[in-house]
Amino acid sequence: MAVDHSYLMQFVDETSFYNRIVLSHLLPSNLWDPLPHFFQTWLRNYLAGTLLYFISGFLWCFYIYYLKLNVYLPKDAIPTRKAMLLQIYVAMKAMPFYTLLPTVSESMIESGWTKCYSRIGEFSWILYFVSIATYLVLVEFGIYWMHRELHDIKPLYKYLHATHHIYNKQNTLSPFAGLAFHPLDGILQAIPHVIALFIVPIHFTTHLGLLFMEAIWTANIHDCIHGNIWPVMGAGYHTIHHTTYKHNYGHYTIWMDWMFGSLRDPLLEEEDDNKDSSKKAD
Template sequence: MDHVLSFADFYVFTPYVYPASWQEEGASRQIVSLFLLTNLGALLLYLVFGALSFYYVFDHRLTKHPQFVKNQVSQEIHLATTSIFWMSFPTVMLFFWEVRGHSKLYDGIKQTVMGWSEVLASIVGFLFFTDMCIYWIHRCMHHRSIYKYLHKQHHLFKIPTPFASHAFHPLDGFLQSLPYHIYPFIFPLHKAVYLSLFVFVNIWTISIHDGDYRISGPFIHLINGAAHHVDHHLFFNYNYGQYFTLWDRLGGSYRHPSVLQGNGPHDHIRKIATETARKK
């Protein structure tokens, strides 16, 4: 985040926002700046990519599903924007520690031992590390002693739209995002890669809620997509993974997508339409 902060300082904050007496390296100024940037960045990612996905990817026939909630989209957006605001407080402190140099983030390829191969390995490591951690955090959120207090809010939406992607209780959302933030405190990671992965993670989270259940054949058993994740919303104790199906398979919680078994949301809608037509 230090590159983003430096860019914002140079072009916006220093010339137009802060008084000259408030130095760029000051802790209080950095925290305030990171709070503004984190909220603005997260909201833009959520609203822009959520809207693009909702209007150009999401199948609006799904709104006819009997479990689609009245005024669902507005509820999803309200919960998500509120959550993003409250989540930003602990997130900013993690970003602040990164900016202060307490992480293992680095600037250039010359700082690596193996060059680009190390950068590529760190991307793979990031994906598998965060997928593993999120699986177990997510699964813990379904424990009966926790679920009703935190994760239940997200499961109000049985047929989610892209706007449900960030619609969590703030603590739930932060805990599930924590693996992304702690990775660079444990493992070396290029700063540009970290920022790119942060954007990717947000877009991916939107994509598994986008209602597009088409899956390329070779990847159906490997990639956790929207077809897998809608079954998590509908059937509760399955498909906790974020990117891959690996941990669901190892943890005994994998469910083959119902949309590929003739029992998905669209099939349910067609069944209701057929029954309605017969009654007429």
């Protein structure tokens, strides 16, 4: 099938527009304008991803550890500054590699390899939302099994995922732990976003937005605050994952863990802890 180059140029024009918006506000033009398009896109993703990580992390930490101190978490559950700085250090080492993934996916979209489309008007709004829902189901399924295999396959855990699981107690987890992974681990857990592009039609800008929402979501599920909104895989569930290593592998929802028998409910966990405390008191 012949490739419609004029149509594909819409994607190139759009990524070039995003590149100019970010790079022109953060760097002198002589530093980025001579770069090839691919490297401009990577630089934009790197700078935007880094800013998003720090802004979301600092704002959320300020809110839960300062403005709402002892409301959401007791003082002894707040991670030390040293722990948070280590998480930032690990995340910053990996960030250049993390942001290579959306750059490669954008390049594949610009080349016409995926089912991405450029304008929402090409489909009805109903199909737009159906495609997003289908895309997210595929992503959820892919992340669940990728995450679970990073635990079950011992070399993958030892050499990749263990970097993230040094944060295994409530007072060591913070929003900054959300991206504190070995670079390859972080890429593997995000790659279902790219695989889904080849299976279901998805709006280009929506795909980019969902990829960057990952940064905010991962910060949220590492703050140890149980939102208790069914069926969301909130921080209460994910904290159990960090303490037991064998439950709650899901990302956005609890459905995959429920379907595949790995779900553990934080409210039931709290009830069991209270019962154990009562027995000891008796």
